[in-house]
Amino acid sequence: MRISTAQIYRQNTGSITRNQQQSQEIIDKLSSGKRVNTGGDDPVAAIGIDNLNQQNALIKQYLKNIDYTKNRLAVTESKLGDAESITMSMRDRLLAAANGTLSTDERQGIADELKASLEEMQSIANYQDESGNYLFSGTNLETRPFDFNNSSEIVYRGNNNVRQAIVADGVLMDTSVSGDVAFMAAPNALGDYSVNYSSTQTGDLTIENAAISDQASYIEDTYSFSFTDNGSGGVDLTVTDSSGATVQTTPNFDPSNPITFNGIEVSFDGTPKAGDSLTIEPNATNSIFDTVQEAIALFENGDEINSAAGRSKLAQLLNNFDSGVDQIRLARGIAGNNLKAVESYANNHSNTELVNNSAVSVLEDLDYAAAVTEFEKQQLALNAASNLFGRVSSVSLFDYLR
Template identity: 60%
Template structure:
């Protein structure tokens, strides 16, 4: 077989190019520290690397969301803790005002302290994060949620929605507690109604429960209850609707038996006297702000606080205040529960990322010892081919003719 000079040159050049390509690939691997730099290096491994890299990118985004949620929930939990502590101080002052030996000036001083505490509680409820977003405004984070109207009643301008962050596949965690749930919508301690006592009350009693027990027979209305001397040594209860029509009369009222009317049951503590009366209005929830405001008004009225009606009203306010504090505690507990769950998700993500990185290392990391050894072999082979090519290239037929 005859080999032409051109064929010999092409074969040697092709061999040199092949060695140079392999050497260049090894140099790239050594420089990057990675065995697979392109899909062509190892197609199967490249697919696995791409999948693991995408998983890690998603985990990193989840971790950022968890950090955001952690930051806001920690601030929320802290503010609700401050609100709870302040509420306990308010309750102590409310109980102190019950003291019958206090003068009007002393009660006014307590009322002034309560007003300052109420302002502090409102400030907490209007807390903002580092970006100026209101923590307790629901999803209306750019709107101040709490303000008193001209009648001294608290108005909530936020909503009941919560902001969420995606912390795992298909898992969205709340990042705040809505102010309506934390401060406004505490269950009425008595049930479904609030009570107004007559200023001329003489009997020592208070309503402890007023609930709708039979919704099918309940007729919504404001009801009044009058205790009348029946002339036989007992008391009758006359029940009127909002239009002052007699709805029901209970003869020889027994204080140990609940009063029932139109699907509503009322339980009283104590014994009413003839001439006493009270009325009820539908109210299923209370606001801790309004409860404190009503207590301030009561304490500033020195003629009422020491009367049986004033004491009954104060008992109702204290029960509603306790319900409001419980609502704050529930909100704080929700924040704490979410923080605990976020810690678990963060730990799981860290474990998954560690496993992914270990798998990536197996697929992608370069064995430097083997790579350097292979590089040296390629260099030696390329030098040999180059030397041989230079020697063959100088061979001439004329060197053998003489």
């Protein structure tokens, strides 16, 4: 069979080119340190590497979200801790004031302390982060959550929604606590009704609990309690509704026994005197700001704090302070529990990322010893092919003709 000179050139050139290409591929692998640089290097491994890299990219995004969430929850938990401390301090100040008679200067001094603490509380509740977003305004980030209305009451202008972040596949984590939950929605310490004591009260009667006991027979209204002399050393109790109609009469009233009417149960402490009166009105929750403002008004209202009505009101305010502290603690607990949960997710993601990186390394990393050996073989083959082609190409028929 004849082999033309052109065919010899093509075959040898192709062999040299293939060896050069294979050598270059090994050089690329040695340079990158990777066994698989393209899908053609190992299609099955390339698919596995791509899947693992996509998982790691998603994990990195989750970890970024978690860092954001951790920062916000840590600040939230810290601010609520400050609010709890301030509220406890105010409550302790009121408790100390409950013992003994206060002078005018002492009353004003306590009122001034409460005002300063109220301003500090409002500052915490209106805290803005580094971006100028309000921490406790729900999702109304640019709305100042707590401000005074026309009646000089502190009202909430945010919403009850919470900001969220995706921290894992299908997992949304709250990154905030609404100001309404933290500061405005403390359960009424008395139950479902609040009490207004008459300024003319002379007995030491206080209401310990006023709550709905039977929803089926419950009639919501404002009710008045009047105590009258029964002529035998005791008092009779008459309960009337907002229209003045008598709801219930209790002869020879015994404060150790609760009374029930219109689906409401009321329990007492202390002893009333003839002529005492009070009213109860529906009120399921209390704002800690309202509680502080009521306390300030009590200490600034002349000598009321030293009266029987003032002491009864102070007892109610102390209960409301306890409820307010509990509500702030509850909100703080929500932030703390969420913070603990996102830290757990962060650890899980970090562990998964480590496992994925190890798997990618097994599939992708180059065996340098084997690669260098293969490179030397390719170089040897390339040199042999080049030398052979050089010799064959220089041979001529005329070299054998004499």
